[in-house]
Amino acid sequence: MKIKHLKNVLLVAFTMVFISSCSDNDDAPNNEPDFSGTFVQADQMGRPAVNTVFVSSTSKDIFNVTTPSEQGAIFQNMFQTNLEALSPAFANAGDKNALGQDATTFTGLLATDVLGVSTTGTTTFFDGTNVLTGRTLADDVISVELLLIFGGEDGTENPGLTDDNVDANDKPFLTSFPYLASPW
């Protein structure tokens, strides 16, 4: 951490030298925007609703400033405790979700909050066949997560909790870039 900090200080110092030498040698007015400075992490996100569902209230800020490569070791236990408290489908030892994951495996996956994306095939959060190969705009990610949290081994447990019955966006998406719909 200290070495990282030192590097940043050095970078800032070099950047400042570079900028001042530029303007010294430049007779024309400098209209280039200023991009100097160190930017410090505020928020991060991989998969939807992970911080909001699985991280305890007092740890949500810390989760946002823990790099993904360190999240699993720090947060998996908390995720498992919160999952088992939240869902009757994980209340008993040996309980699994529809992907065959027990509480430890499921929360071990979720605690490292990155979104896997395929570069060779279908990209989807879940389409009945492919699992976590990306996330499209139309993917009903909440219902997938509800099913995996509350649905138990075959997806039939707690039927009132496994689908919010909002299955699509309120505006159609575009087929071409930039894909998201125009604002209301």
Add this chain to the structure above:
Amino acid sequence: MRKSKNVIWILGILLTGITLVAADHIDAPAVSGGTSDITDYFAFQAENSNNLVFAANVQGLLSPNAASTAAFNENVLVEFNIDNNGDTIEDLVIQAIPRNGKMYFFGPFAPPTTGLNSTIQTAATLSIVDITPYGSTAITTSNQGMSFFAGPRDDPFFFDFGQFNEILAGNASGFNNPGTDTFAGTNVLSIVVEIPKNMLGGNGTLNTWVETKTN
């Protein structure tokens, strides 16, 4: 708005110790409702199957009126992170930061340092797009096979968040059918990048995530 948000937080804390808010909207006290608050993140194959799309949204729950005046914060850097060798440490990043009505994109490039602190790599590939004003047709630019957009969009997230909170509060035993999309009619500020897959490396699978960083 602030009051109802507080009520929701208090209910969640009192009854479960867990608060489900949304995809990532207002997910944590330090960023809640501010200009660095990520609401959502998407990564998917583009219309052209040789490309991937990364989309990051910030500043959620904007009414049409709020969206007409909302602006990206020039002190908030948005970074797309790409791990192409499976260690969940970024090998490539794409940086996006607004200046004077334009969004400046740097990258993709291999960052000199990874982790929580970043400097903007002005030596990396630079692409610039005008931030689309509210009510205008989407303004996009292309550079080196990549496409870029920044501006207000409909929030693509959908969820009956109201009923979920009723369940958490013990006032309901399950969801309604049909449910009610709490995010209907609301907007976000979006940053969208389309990029050729062959610029990202990897062996078929990437780990990706988005960060906001402030100075």
